[in-house]
Amino acid sequence: MTPRTVEQNDAIRKQRIAQIRNTAVEVYLEKGMQMEMGDIARKAGLGRGTVYHYYNNKLHLVEDLLLEAFEEAALVTAKTMQSSEPPLVRLEQYAALQLESWLRQPFGYILFKNWFHSEPIVVYYNDRLLADFHARLYKPVLEAVEEGIRLGQIAAMQPSTTVSVFFAALIGATGTYIGNKDSSSSTNRDEWIRDVTTVLFKGLQA
The missing domain is CATH 1.10.357.10 (Tetracycline Repressor, domain 2)
Structure with a gap:
């Protein structure tokens, strides 16, 4: 398999961050600060590790x-x-x-x-x-x-x-x-x- 280019990796990164942020907004509207990273991962259809790869915890995500x-x-x-x-x-x-x-x-x-x-x-x-x-x-x-x-x-x-x-x-x-x-x-x-x-x-x- 041909390795992805830097541009392709950057596009995937931006897509994942947008997906996580958009999902976090939806979960926040449902649960407020009671939301957990696992809630976001499940709703976004992503692995928990993928979400934590971009954000260490929910406070960093909410800050962004x-x-x-x-x-x-x-x-x-x-x-x-x-x-x-x-x-x-x-x-x-x-x-x-x-x-x-x-x-x-x-x-x-x-x-x-x-x-x-x-x-x-x-x-x-x-x-x-x-x-x-x-x-x-x-x-x-x-x-x-x-x-x-x-x-x-x-x-x-x-x-x-x-x-x-x-x-x-x-x-x-x-x-x-x-x-x-x-x-x-x-x-x-x-x-x-x-x-x-x-x-x-x-x-x-x-």
Whole structure:
């Protein structure tokens, strides 16, 4: 048998890592941090040794998923919050893009859910992650809400309360959608995102 090339080995490695990560997200949604590496191996149809070859333990795997989710959320935040659009428009665009991201990669939803429910996933770099979350993911949204209130575009109340309700609505709606096994098509997703943002922003307008 002809030995595999470096490129072929690299492609297999990337495929295995993606398979393990995607399966870990599914298992986490079912079991939370009670999941075990064996659960992931069984669901992915892989040997336990294969999973441990790429990840020493579930904390390292969860760390990778959290970092990946954080960076995607940061891109969405920067793209929408740094635009020249009025604050209410920026927030609506942010909500739509964040919802789409969470449905495509649910660990983004898990990241926000744990942050706002004060149940952070305890990983090795937890303190740094929490500080980065506040600076890069929470503060820009808070500042957009504060600006919207000053301009009279958003109903006047405590900005932190508005942000909490804003994210609670996004998190709650996403949790319901993910839990509905019949809502998986991209057409349903697009329609669902439009409906959620329409309901949310009619309620936010002053």
